[in-house]
Amino acid sequence: MPMYAKLLLSLLLLGVLQQPVDPWTPAQLMEPADLAARIKNGTAPLLICVGPSGLITGSVETGPVHEAAHLDSLKKLLASVDRNREVVIYCGCCPFVHCPNVRPAFNLLVSMHFTHARLLDLAHNIKTDWLDHGYPVKQEGAHAK
Numbered sequence: 001m002p003m004y005a006k007l008l009l010s011l012l013l014l015g016v017l018q019q020p021v022d023p024w025t026p027a028q029l030m031e032p033a034d035l036a037a038r039i040k041n042g043t044a045p046l047l048i049c050v051g052p053s054g055l056i057t058g059s060v061e062t063g064p065v066h067e068a069a070h071l072d073s074l075k076k077l078l079a080s081v082d083r084n085r086e087v088v089i090y091c092g093c094c095p096f097v098h099c100p101n102v103r104p105a106f107n108l109l110v111s112m113h114f115t116h117a118r119l120l121d122l123a124h125n126i127k128t129d130w131l132d133h134g135y136p137v138k139q140e141g142a143h144a145k
Contacts (some may be wrong), residue, residue: 022096032135039135048087048105050089051092063107086115100110
């Protein structure tokens with residue numbers, strides 16, 4: 001095998017090996033349309049924004065949990081929550097593959113034994129997967145930073 005082919009193969013393998021492992025299963029993803037409908041009919045789960053901006057109606061913000069202080073805030077928030085309650089987290093800052101927030105947050109839910117842990121399926125970002133569809137958002141100034 002030529003040297004450049006070996007180098008290319010090595011780089012490809014390195015890229016594959018560096019892909020983050022998703023701690024959620026496909027069944028644990030919640031479709032945005034489903035959450036929007038539940039918000040509108042008053043049956044929304046506990047919804048937590050683990051990223052930089054909690055835009056979705058009814059969500060609680062912890063801040064970007066890739067920072068230790070915000071991960072601690074999430075842990076404190078979840079400490080008094082019933083482990084059987086449905087909890088949905090979201091970020092939406094970027095595609096899941098690059099997001100620094102959803103994996104630590106979801107791993108925390110799993111480690112705290114939440115039986116109905118879910119991740120809002122914002123595979124692209126919050127603009128593309130939520131805002132562009134006209135789904136419910138907080139009123140301007142209604143959410144703390």
